[in-house]
Amino acid sequence: MNKIKMICLDIDGTLLNSEHKISKKTKEVIEIVANQKQIPVILVSARMPKGILFLQKELNIEQPIICYSGALVMDKDANILSNCSIEVSEVRQVHNFVKEIGVHMSLYKDDEWYIEEIDEWSSQESAITNIAPNVINFTDLFNVWEQEKSGPNKLLCMAEPNKIKALDLLIKSYHSNNLNIYPSKPTYLEIMPSNVSKTSAIEILMSKFNIQRSEIIAIGDNYNDISMIEFAGVGVAMGNAPEGVKRYADYITSTNDEDGVAMAIKKYIIS
Incomplete structure (x- = not known):
């Protein structure tokens, strides 16, 4: 060896x-x-x-x-x-699914963490990582990224296991070739660029x-x-x-x- x-x-x-x-x-x-x-x-x-x-x-x-x-x-x-980043059109679609099922969604770009509102999931993640998120309207953020021709490096979706499973199946049925999707634990679904x-x-x-x-x-x-x-x-x-x-x-x-x-x-x- x-x-x-x-x-x-x-x-x-x-x-x-x-x-x-x-x-x-x-x-x-x-x-x-x-x-x-x-x-x-x-x-x-x-x-x-x-x-x-x-x-x-x-x-x-x-x-x-x-x-x-x-x-x-x-x-x-x-x-x-x-x-490497995820295209905003993909992020918008995932965001729609998240809203439909009722799942927390965090966005990460470079060295920043974005959420729409503070909830139990963001508070839990903040306690684990010792990092405070930026609270921002996602629609406004998506518009900025589209103008910049940029996007997030990662999406993190957090919810109870049954909701995470449902979201995983829903995203994969639409985006199987474009995103790298995996549950990092029963309550976390992580999404990265497929390449x-x-x-x-x-x-x-x-x-x-x-x-x-x-x-x-x-x-x-x-x-x-x-x-x-x-x-x-x-x-x-x-x-x-x-x-x-x-x-x-x-x-x-x-x-x-x-x-x-x-x-x-x-x-x-x-x-």
Whole structure:
């Protein structure tokens, strides 16, 4: 097996435990690989930049970040390496479905989070991420984006599981080829441009660092992590991952509450 030269690490359900914290043991192991062994530790998430950068600071690492599951890639100096967005016409259609079913919808563009009104879902997300959203009329925002010929990097829909399932089916019946749609948990439906993935973003950084896929370890816990788990030289699924994710992994580590990231890094790099 080739020597590992890059670690690609999902955040929620992987790096963070169920209390949304990084354990002491995981911090210690990442400190060793990032600062002693000089191996880039890349945080790869569906989160916005603000939701990733404070975790980098906590880990004492300075590296590029992959946001919105690959739709936005930034280097360590916040220069944009890649930026993909969803067309406003698609966003309007999803917004219509959301209103019809009664689902919360958040829009993310660059490093901003937009909602139409504060509700239990936005309050919950704000508490998890420590980020405050911008409250704005979506119709006005759509008009601005149409004039700018731009759009959001990500849509996040939140509701009870039965509504999320209904919305997922409805959107896929209209937009199966244009959007990348997946439930990140029973109450969350995440929507990104169809031409991006965590793997497509990792490939950008492979060129930057001159690293081969066989030299990468990727660790994740959810369906949007499958592509990078399958792609990497060593693909690791967390113990708390669904069976549908675990089947793609080379190794299944402990859960996010049992220092699974630290265990995998020790196994493949430190030992």
